[in-house]
Amino acid sequence: MNQQLKVAGRAQVPPFGVMRILARVTELRSAGRDVISLCAGEPGSGAPAAVSAAAARIHAEARPLTYTPALGITELRAAIAGHYQRWYGIEVPVRNVAVTTGSSGAFMLGFLAAFNPGDRVALARPGYPAYRNILRALGVDVVEIDCGPETRYQPTPGQLAAASREHGPLAGLILASPANPTGTMVTRAEFEALTRWCAENAVRLVSDEIYHGITYPAPGAEDARGVCAWELGRDSMVISSFSKYWGMTGWRLGWALVPNDLIDAVDALAGNVALCPPAPAQYAALAAFDEESYAQADREVEAFAATREALLANLGRLGWGAAAPADGAFYFYAELGGALGSFADAGEYCAALLEEEGVALVPGADFDSAAGRKAVRLSFAAGHEAVLGAIERIIRFQSKVR
Numbered sequence: 001m002n003q004q005l006k007v008a009g010r011a012q013v014p015p016f017g018v019m020r021i022l023a024r025v026t027e028l029r030s031a032g033r034d035v036i037s038l039c040a041g042e043p044g045s046g047a048p049a050a051v052s053a054a055a056a057r058i059h060a061e062a063r064p065l066t067y068t069p070a071l072g073i074t075e076l077r078a079a080i081a082g083h084y085q086r087w088y089g090i091e092v093p094v095r096n097v098a099v100t101t102g103s104s105g106a107f108m109l110g111f112l113a114a115f116n117p118g119d120r121v122a123l124a125r126p127g128y129p130a131y132r133n134i135l136r137a138l139g140v141d142v143v144e145i146d147c148g149p150e151t152r153y154q155p156t157p158g159q160l161a162a163a164s165r166e167h168g169p170l171a172g173l174i175l176a177s178p179a180n181p182t183g184t185m186v187t188r189a190e191f192e193a194l195t196r197w198c199a200e201n202a203v204r205l206v207s208d209e210i211y212h213g214i215t216y217p218a219p220g221a222e223d224a225r226g227v228c229a230w231e232l233g234r235d236s237m238v239i240s241s242f243s244k245y246w247g248m249t250g251w252r253l254g255w256a257l258v259p260n261d262l263i264d265a266v267d268a269l270a271g272n273v274a275l276c277p278p279a280p281a282q283y284a285a286l287a288a289f290d291e292e293s294y295a296q297a298d299r300e301v302e303a304f305a306a307t308r309e310a311l312l313a314n315l316g317r318l319g320w321g322a323a324a325p326a327d328g329a330f331y332f333y334a335e336l337g338g339a340l341g342s343f344a345d346a347g348e349y350c351a352a353l354l355e356e357e358g359v360a361l362v363p364g365a366d367f368d369s370a371a372g373r374k375a376v377r378l379s380f381a382a383g384h385e386a387v388l389g390a391i392e393r394i395i396r397f398q399s400k401v402r
Contacts, residue, residue: 013136039362044386051293084228111140115138123143160173183326184328207239213244252277346376
């Protein structure tokens with residue numbers, strides 16, 4: 001008698017809802033529909049020109065693109081270390097830089113190295129769903145901290161202390177500043193308080209800094225690009241990527257700043273899990289640190305800022321409810337308020353909006369299973385024209401369904 005095969009329990013995680021929506025966008029476009037997609041966190045400009053030119057040269061040379069060291073080529077690791085000197089004024093040893101297959105690869109390696117099955121790791125809710133899904137797949141207990149407008153959607157030491165009393169001692173904290181989906185940031189003082197609490201309670205801090213550089217500070221504000229966790233201590237793991245500031249999403253190249261006690265573990269895991277990051281992307285990414293690449297990326301951030309201002313200027317017309325302030329990244333997270341109309345939740349609203357008006361948003365339940373049913377995330381990375389066009393379609397849609 002054949003025994004029934006089964007799917008591993010650890011694989012029973014929810015799919016990333018954004019990917020389902022993107023698939024439907026592709027179907028509609030293939031059928032000839034005009035769709036404005038504001039669901040993906042993907043800069044439309046692509047890689048800096050210097051990076052694309054470097055990639056073309058690499059392939060034109062037809063040189064063998066063999067495996068690289070597991071943690072990346074030394075030249076790129078050194079260039080990333082130089083980036084931290086440029087932006088934050090800190091010295092980062094090359095040995096502490098691990099190049100990875102996207103920031104997703106960095107999270108996987110970092111979580112595997114830092115946390116055991118059964119450990120408790122805290123993260124903010126609403127938050128990036130892949131954090132909790134990867135952790136749960138690895139057998140880690142996820143402790144979600146409800147973070148609303150009163151804390152600007154970011155966790156506080158008081159909330160962490162309460163969570164540890166309720167659930168038991170924490171082993172880790174995932175912090176994102178700017179955050180996805182809210183775009184909110186912690187101040188230096190708030191970051192220092194969180195870092196101090198983690199140190200006093202033997203909690204490993206994992207700092208997601210992938211949106212650093214995409215920020216909208218007040219004139220003359222300090223820490224305009226964001227505070228790096230390694231400015232405050234070297235026990236944390238910092239995660240970043242070429243995907244957002246440099247617009248290189250499909251190149252699948254990220255990195256981690258790895259504390260000394262985790263270097264050997266991350267190196268060993270990297271060699272077993274992926275052998276090495278993509279070699280062509282590594283060599284081409286060296287050009288991301290050219291002056292012209294920084295200048296091009298900063299111009300894109302200026303364009304994001306202009307699109308953000310146009311979106312904020314139209315909020316009254318949209319009639320949505322409470323919203324996160326969007327200090328950085330390129331997201332706007334808001335409750336639909338009265339605009340939800342007769343729809344049961346934001347999922348129904350977003351599905352109808354996509355089918356009837358060809359505008360793709362992400363329902364908030366993807367980021368917050370407790371309070372996100374009436375919220376949406378809008379990505380303004382698609383650009384000024386796309387966002388303004390989508391706003392007019394949304395207003396038309398809402399006028400018909402109320």
